[in-house]
Structure formats: structure tokens, C-alpha cells
Amino acid sequence: MSKRSLKPGTMLNPLPVVMVSCGKEESEYNIMTVAWTGIINSEPPMTYVSIRKSRLSHEIIKKNATFVINLCNEKLVKTVDYCGVVSGRDINKFKEMRLTAIKGEKTGCVMIEECPFNIECKVTNIVEYGSHDMFVAEIVGVHADEALFSRSDKLLFEKADLVVYNHGDYFALEKTSLGRFGHSVMKEKTKKRLAGENRARLRTKKR
Amino acid sequence: MSKRSLKPGTMLNPLPVVMVSCGKEESEYNIMTVAWTGIINSEPPMTYVSIRKSRLSHEIIKKNATFVINLCNEKLVKTVDYCGVVSGRDINKFKEMRLTAIKGEKTGCVMIEECPFNIECKVTNIVEYGSHDMFVAEIVGVHADEALFSRSDKLLFEKADLVVYNHGDYFALEKTSLGRFGHSVMKEKTKKRLAGENRARLRTKKR
Numbered sequence: 001m002s003k004r005s006l007k008p009g010t011m012l013n014p015l016p017v018v019m020v021s022c023g024k025e026e027s028e029y030n031i032m033t034v035a036w037t038g039i040i041n042s043e044p045p046m047t048y049v050s051i052r053k054s055r056l057s058h059e060i061i062k063k064n065a066t067f068v069i070n071l072c073n074e075k076l077v078k079t080v081d082y083c084g085v086v087s088g089r090d091i092n093k094f095k096e097m098r099l100t101a102i103k104g105e106k107t108g109c110v111m112i113e114e115c116p117f118n119i120e121c122k123v124t125n126i127v128e129y130g131s132h133d134m135f136v137a138e139i140v141g142v143h144a145d146e147a148l149f150s151r152s153d154k155l156l157f158e159k160a161d162l163v164v165y166n167h168g169d170y171f172a173l174e175k176t177s178l179g180r181f182g183h184s185v186m187k188e189k190t191k192k193r194l195a196g197e198n199r200a201r202l203r204t205k206k207r
Numbered sequence: 208m209s210k211r212s213l214k215p216g217t218m219l220n221p222l223p224v225v226m227v228s229c230g231k232e233e234s235e236y237n238i239m240t241v242a243w244t245g246i247i248n249s250e251p252p253m254t255y256v257s258i259r260k261s262r263l264s265h266e267i268i269k270k271n272a273t274f275v276i277n278l279c280n281e282k283l284v285k286t287v288d289y290c291g292v293v294s295g296r297d298i299n300k301f302k303e304m305r306l307t308a309i310k311g312e313k314t315g316c317v318m319i320e321e322c323p324f325n326i327e328c329k330v331t332n333i334v335e336y337g338s339h340d341m342f343v344a345e346i347v348g349v350h351a352d353e354a355l356f357s358r359s360d361k362l363l364f365e366k367a368d369l370v371v372y373n374h375g376d377y378f379a380l381e382k383t384s385l386g387r388f389g390h391s392v393m394k395e396k397t398k399k400r401l402a403g404e405n406r407a408r409l410r411t412k413k414r
Binding site for chain 2: 001002003004005006007008009010011012013014015016018035036037038039040041042043044045046047048050069071074077078079081082084085086102105106113117118119120129130131132134138139140141142143144145146149155157158162163164165166167168169170171172173174177178179180181182183184185
């Protein structure tokens with residue numbers, strides 16, 4: 001297997017593609033699409049978004065020290081794309097994309113109701129790296145659609161139909177998992193039990 | 208659409224799942240699987256991996272100030288999982304998983320030949336966030352399998368079959384894109400031209 005060397009670049013893929021909402025007052029509400037995000041710490045849960053200084057959202061997030069990461073599903077892909085290519089200076093993206101603004105209870109920051117998950121973030125510091133500023137933040141609240149829970153209150157995560165960004169294209173995930181974390185060292189007995197639970201879960205989903 | 212509030216946690220999904228290789232000398236070569244990674248800056252290209260202090264790779268990366276992010280495909284999922292649950296203190300993961308160690312020309316750091324992409328990284332600083340230390344790094348080299356290039360030297364990215372980590376499960380991506388970046392504002396003429404190019408690309412793939 002021979003290798004070809006390429007120019008150093010941002011080749012890490014696939015990446016989450018999320019809509020970041022910001023603003024505490026309706027007049028400043030904005031949305032931008034971001035793939036430069038990730039988890040940087042587990043306890044406490046911490047994340048970041050990297051944003052160019054020239055963006056309107058940069059200004060709004062810096063002022064309020066809060067933003068919301070809204071996870072996106074297949075139905076929202078056109079909206080996600082639109083919110084990544086137009087500026088809030090020209091367009092009210094909530095209105096134009098018919099999105100519903102709701103308030104995050106932990107931060108007072110605007111969230112997008114149509115997204116299956118909303119992650120409220122409080123900025124702890126901003127680091128300048130050149131083209132982008134990294135807004136480092138603590139995750140202080142998580143909200144999920146009621147429709148994602150089973151009758152027995154189990155979160156059916158796969159029903160969220162989340163999408164990814166892969167080298168310039170948006171993709172859905174295949175419906176069947178390639179394996180659960182830990183499957184490579186799992187005992188056959190455990191695997192069978194989990195497979196049984198999975199079947200039960202799929203039956204629940206069909207209801 | 209009503210919402211349910213959950214405990215604040217690392218709910219950002221899906222995430223890239225990569226094998227991070229480290230070590231400059233064969234005796235210290237190690238691999239760990241990481242989902243806490245992302246892009247933090249475009250020019251220069253910068254990334255990070257967040258690692259617990261207790262991990263062997265933490266020690267090795269800190270010593271050498273370099274690591275390689277190896278992107279993973281569907282064939283490698285069991286290996287990816289295994290490298291995320293066992294420690295290099297107990298097992299030589301290269302040997303156990305029959306992976307081929309090759310040297311990164313820019314860093315001297317070990318890379319995994321079987322991975323479709325290898326991203327060489329030089330650590331610029333380490334930030335402590337609590338459970339994890341964030342190794343911030345500049346991307347100084349990118350290598351891709353020769354098999355991913357068409358006869359006309361075009362990188363056929365989708366052939367890499369990269370996988371993601373989604374709330375505890377590994378997933379492949381669907382084969383057909385949901386849309387290209389910018390499709391929401393693209394003129395019909397451009398869309399048709401790109402669709403034509405895509406068909407040509409798929410024909411190339413079938414050869």
C-alpha cells in the first residue's frame with residue numbers, strides 16, 4: 001500500500017456539522033453552520049467552536065459569552081447548508097428558513113426548536129489561532145426532542161438521524177451500526193444479550 | 208415539538224473516530240483510539256486530541272511533541288475498537304492487530320499504513336481542562352493511499368469509506384451524498400454540471 005503526500009490541510013473527516021445559534025435578544029438572534037467543533041473534555045463536559053473574526057456570530061457570541069450547538073438531521077440539510085453560506089448581516093435566517101427560536105433555560109441564549117438536540121454552552125475563554133478564534137466553552141445544558149424517547153423513557157438516539165460533513169459533502173449514516181464501543185473484546189454472551197435488547201428497541205421504534 | 212432536559216454531557220455527535228499513533232522509536236510505538244478531536248483553525252491547519260493524563264499515549268506524545276491522526280475505514284472498525292479499550296502498557300497493538308508501522312517524513316512519528324489517510328501533527332501547546340489534556344497541534348503533513356486516486360490524479364475521497372462514532376456506536380456513511388456544500392444557493396446550471404461530473408467520477412470508480 002503506497003502513500004501519496006498532499007499539502008498539509010484540514011483533512012480530518014468526517015466531522016459533525018451543526019448549527020450554532022447565538023443572541024439573547026431577538027434583534028440579535030443569528031445562526032451559523034460550523035464543522036470546526038468537537039469535545040475537548042469529559043468532566044466537566046467541554047466543547048468549542050472555531051469562528052472567523054469577520055463573522056457576525058463571532059461578535060454576538062463574544063458579547064454574550066454563550067452559544068448553543070444545535071445538532072442537525074437529514075431533513076434539515078438544506079437549511080444547514082443555507083445557514084453556512086449566507087450572512088446574518090443580510091438575512092434573518094430564523095425567518096427565512098422558518099425556524100423556531102426558543103430560549104435556553106441555562107444561558108438565556110436562543111436555540112433552534114427543529115433540531116433534535118440543543119447543547120447550551122457558556123464560553124470560558126477565546127483563543128486566537130490565526131484564521132479562526134476558538135471559543136472554548138462548558139456544556140451547561142442539553143435538550144432533546146420528546147419524540148426521541150421510548151415509552152419506557154429510553155433515549156432512542158439513532159432516531160435523531162444526525163448527519164455529518166465529509167470533505168465538502170453532507171451524509172447520513174447507515175441505519176445499522178458496525179458495532180458498539182467495546183465489541184472487539186466483548187464476551188459472546190454479552191453480545192447476544194445486547195443484540196436482543198437492540199431487536200426490542202427496533203420493535204419499539206416501529207410502534 | 209416539546210423538549211426534555213438532560214444532564215449536561217458530551218452530547219455532540221456524530222464524531223470522527225481516529226487512531227492516534229505516537230512514538231519515534233520502535234520500542235515506544237503506540238496507538239490509541241480517540242473521538243475527542245476536531246479542526247480548530249484553517250490557516251495554518253490546526254487540530255487537537257484530548258487525552259486523559261493516565262494514558263500511555265499521553266506520556267509518549269508529551270515527550271516527542273508529535274502524533275499522527277490516522278483516519279479509519281469500515282474494514283478497520285474492530286481494530287479501532289480494540290485500540291480504544293486495551294492499553295499499550297499490556298499489549299503491543301501494532302503486533303496484535305497486525306498493523307504496519309511506517310515513519311512520517313515530516314515528524315519522524317510512527318503512522319499506520321493500513322489507514323487511508325495519515326495526518327502528521329506537531330504539538331504547539333498542551334491545555335489542561337480537568338479530566339483531559341488537550342494537545343493542540345499544527346498539521347504539517349497529510350498522506351493518502353495511492354488507491355484513492357483516479358487515473359487523472361483526482362482524489363476520490365468517498366472511496367476511503369471513513370467511519371464515525373455516534374453515541375457509543377460505530378457507523379459507516381450512506382453511499383450517496385445528501386448534497387454538496389453550497390447546494391442550497393446553487394444555480395440549476397451549476398448543479399447539473401456537478402451532477403454530470405459526479406456520474407463521470409462514479410464511472411471511474413467502477414473501473
